[in-house]
Amino acid sequence: MADGLSAEVKRLARAAGFDDCGITRPALDARDVDGLRRWVAAGMYADMAWMAEPERLARRSNPRSLLADVRSVICVGLRYTPPRAPTADGCGVISAYALGDDYHIVMKKRLKRLARALDRLLGAHDQRVFVDTAPVLEHALAASAGVGWQGKHSLTLNRDGGSWLLLGELFTTAELDCDPPASDHCGSCSACIDGCPTGAIVAPFVVDARRCISWLTIEYGGVIPRHLRPLIGNRVFGCDDCQLVCPWNRKASTVGSDLLRPRADNRAPPLRELLTLDAATFHARFRNTPVKRTGRARLVRNAAVAAGNSGDRSLVPALVRLIEEPEALIRLHAVWALIQLRDAENSTAIDAALRELRRREHDTAVLEEVARLR
Ligand code: SF4
Ligand code: SF4
Incomplete structure (x- = not known):
């Protein structure tokens, strides 16, 4: 349970613009580390060779390697507006998170604002902020911080906001009280596995990037395998299908003001x-x-x-x-x-x-x- 200091950290996170905030220790469950190693061993990282580099893999498996004497990890979530109605004929689909400002920039700015506030609150301490780019197993940390559980599509979701959520982390040497981990509410549902157009979710929690439309259309710079092209449909940047079919997203509360400022002309280009x-x-x-x-x-x-x-x-x-x-x-x-x-x-x-x-x-x-x- 959060003490007064942790409660104040969360208040500051909300003031910095974050919708979700949880605190955990810089440690990973052996199950998450094993899962990462099996995923890499199976080659599911596609051409993202850095994922398999031993040094990077070791750092990803050990959050303590990212900041000396780190004692607490503050996991934050930024919610964004879910996709609207199906796109009209003759138009492409851009993933909902990418319709507006680049979240890496928005999130980093907010994390730095939070870091400055923590400097004032906590006094002398070291801290580092991360948004997607560093070797951080962010979904595992978010689950252990109670921000949300990792769904079978591998993304983080919670009962309030569903999975329309982007994650960031602030590592600090300050010792803060932690939150209880999130509990899993996927149950026997397999809608995301069944609904994936390319069969990329090869097992619960395991996404083969080589088949995933998000990877193919965003990260991959080569020739899209011919057999996958028809399955991509009209998605021109990313894919939201495994989130769209999730029952928790049907119940998700709407975002008040979306800091990513989605642009109307990106909805159906x-x-x-x-x-x-x-x-x-x-x-x-x-x-x-x-x-x-x-x-x-x-x-x-x-x-x-x-x-x-x-x-x-x-x-x-x-x-x-x-x-x-x-x-x-x-x-x-x-x-x-x-x-x-x-x-x-x-x-x-x-x-x-x-x-x-x-x-x-x-x-x-x-x-x-x-x-x-x-
Ligand atoms: S993003 Fe699309 S292709 Fe990738 S796992 Fe989800 S539904 Fe499948
Ligand atoms: S669709 Fe079902 S299995 Fe997939 S993340 Fe949502 S609740 Fe979990």
């Missing part, structure tokens, strides 16, 4: 607009959002996949223009989309464009994609 983004427009359009960090090439790649899945033949001219792109990554996915959209009416134009591409193309992966056209 027309695919035609995304396919025709040049570098300057991309940077202006997605400035300060998480989409910007992913870069134009990946977003246009994702939009091409979504266009191929859309059945919308009016997107063919924009895709034909994309096969002129300098980036092979974009050309390849545009070719795939054109073949998906090819029908009796447009086949002459598409075939001519792809024959012309074959004549000048040097990239073997793009040529392989074109060769699918017989």
Whole structure:
């Protein structure tokens, strides 16, 4: 149970803009560390090679390695607005957390504000703040701090706000009273496992990043495996499906004022607009959002996949223009989309464009994609 000091820390966390706050010791359950090691051993970290680096893995397994003499971990949660109604035809879907300001920036600013307040409250102590980038097993710490339990989709959720929640941590050398750990309320539910479009949740609490649309569309910079492209649908940045089907999210309370300031024009961006983004427009359009960090090439790649899945033949001219792109990554996915959209009416134009591409193309992966056209 929190003492007066811990209660004051939580009041300061709320004043800094956080919706949830819990305190725990810098220690992990052996079950969480084992789970991490098994996940890495199975190669489910995809191309995020840093996840498997022994030194980084050791640090992730031991929160004490991140700050000398750390005694308490303050886990905070920032809630955001859930996705709204299904996206209209011809539009892409951007994950709800990415519709507005980049949470890394928003969260870090708030954590630093909290750190300054703690300096005044606690006197001499060392502290460090973390938002996603450092080797912190944040969901395990959040569970042990009582912020929420780790759902079978691997994300943190609680009974009040569901899983529309982003996590951050403040490590401090000050000794604070801890909160009781969160209890698990998934029960026999498996809605997220059953509802994942790509079967990425291979077991409760285990997500194979190689199949996860969030990883494929955000982190991964390469060619999206052909068999997964149709399953991506119209998701152009991230995926909320495992959260959308969660019964706790249906009951979640709404966010008062969303610090991430979701932008209306990011809710359902027309695919035609995304396919025709040049570098300057991309940077202006997605400035300060998480989409910007992913870069134009990946977003246009994702939009091409979504266009191929859309059945919308009016997107063919924009895709034909994309096969002129300098980036092979974009050309390849545009070719795939054109073949998906090819029908009796447009086949002459598409075939001519792809024959012309074959004549000048040097990239073997793009040529392989074109060769699918017989
Ligand atoms: S984010 Fe999407 S693809 Fe990834 S586990 Fe959840 S439902 Fe599956
Ligand atoms: S969908 Fe069901 S199993 Fe998945 S996180 Fe929500 S409650 Fe847990």
